[in-house]
Amino acid sequence: MQKKIRKVMSVFMVSALLFSGCGIHGTDNVKKEEDNENNNIVKLTVWSEKDNVDTTSKMVESFKEHYKDEAQFDITIGVQADAKVRDVMLTDVHNGADVFSFPDDQLTSLVAGGVLVEIPDAEKVKSANIEESVKAATLDDKIYAYPMTADNGYFMYYDKNYFSADDVKSLDKMMSVAASSGKKFAMEFNSGWYMYTFFGNTGLNLSINPDGVTNKCNWNSESGDIKGTDIKSALSAIASNPGFVSMPNGDIAAAMKSGDVIAGISGVWDVMNVKAIYGDNYGACKLPTYTVAGKEVQMSSFTGYKMMGVNAYSENRDWACRLADWMTNEDNQKLRFKERNQGPSNINVAASDEVKKVPAIQAVIEQSKYGTLQRVGNSFWDACKDFGDTILSGTNNGMTDQELMDKLVNGITASTIK
Structure with missing residues (x-):
């Protein structure tokens, strides 16, 4: 991944x-x-x-x-x-x-x-x-x-024993349900591939430069309806929520099997595992909205x-x-x-009735409406991991929120050519 x-x-x-x-x-x-x-x-x-x-x-x-x-x-x-x-x-x-x-x-x-x-x-x-x-x-x-x-994108898996179709529309609601049940919603929070989900539909931008190596990014913007620090505050609230846990994507299915996790962000590579764990109660849907700057924003994804x-x-x-x-x-x-x-x-196979009956495939198709092809340079990944780890630690390592966002963007846009 x-x-x-x-x-x-x-x-x-x-x-x-x-x-x-x-x-x-x-x-x-x-x-x-x-x-x-x-x-x-x-x-x-x-x-x-x-x-x-x-x-x-x-x-x-x-x-x-x-x-x-x-x-x-x-x-x-x-x-x-x-x-x-x-x-x-x-x-x-x-x-x-x-x-x-x-x-x-x-x-x-x-x-x-x-x-x-x-x-x-x-x-x-x-x-x-x-x-x-x-x-x-x-x-x-x-x-x-x-x-x-x-x-090859990602979406939400969930246990229908705990969540209704309305519950999975909101990340806040999902974490509340999980916390009240002594369970968790899981994702790989410190991975750039999944971290993008919180930035993609906020009006802030990330793209690869014409050199095909370095990135352009304004995730530290200090203006607009949603500023960089607004997203940082939202991420800190998620990371500290009792209904949330960060873990490597490859560990989510095992945590579902143990019963500790009742919902998680993953992809079709986990569908056979999730079906075996939840049986008839296996659910899959597009990602929910999350709260940032007082607004409900649809979570994005890399397609x-x-x-x-x-x-x-x-x-x-x-x-x-x-x-x-x-x-x-x-x-x-x-x-x-x-x-x-x-x-x-294949167009014909994708349009078949058999494919339309598979929740995971329909979920990734629905989520793709809110996603973008992943085209980023190498410096993006380590910068996002460091940023995610800092938020998960519960501290800013002595930085203000704006300084932390500036550090993230400086890392994302750094040249990797020596």
Whole structure:
């Protein structure tokens, strides 16, 4: 879940110009593909997250069956966490998988590092997938990956034994219900990915500069209907509320299972856990409003998408593109939804009655109306963690609220290039 763009990104910026689409090969790649064709064996490696291996295997087998008259295949499935793909590929792209899934926030650095090829069938992808998922796979008007899911955002899970449909509209109400029951509402408060939820719909702004590395931010604004210090005061009130607890996102499901937590901010990666814990009482909805400067403000979010990329150094790039396309087609997005409850980016599958019946997917779709694509430079993350930790400590470390907000913004906008 960590959404950091590593400093190593800048080292690779120039190399992005060296690579082109799947149908264009250097001399070495042409020779290797010809050798493989002569042997009639196409060798490919696919990376999958551990929990998705079984589903990935079915997709690979159906691909091999579909193209059995054109080639023989030797396709290996390796386990690799999507969140770590960028780090691994930028460190050792030559030993990376031919085809791999990754979250959209890694696209810029993977393209800059020369890792991804431009897909050859852009119009087909555009017509088949939700517009925002295609935008997430696009850089400088070129599509560099095949959209796979439209659910890599976050929303609210809750236990219907405790909360009504009206209760979950307000964070204040949710914390009050939790406190009165001796329970907690949970989120990863000191993570920039979740901290953004309190700033996104306040009129204050965060964006990445044209250099693609540094940030622009006015979260310390001293003017306007909602000032930076207003948000700081609201966050301090939340952090000290007896119905609130901060914990790593990966710990929330376990805290729900123990009974300590009855609501929490997470994403579809937790849906199977939450369903198993709450059963028929499992609820999911968009994030609530929270109180800041005397106003009820809808909590925002970073929206996210996952996609399949093709390694520019693949010895079988044409076949790798075909496989990536196959694994993200309509039928396989149906399969991914059926077996893993992952929200589809394919227009037809997303509009199906089956998808509409899943609370978690409907929640992430509803929350996306109040969110924005995550496009921030590396300095954002550590600055937000330090800010969140300071608020959780109950002190300002000797600073005024304005000084604390100034420190946050100075950290977010700091250059990470040495």
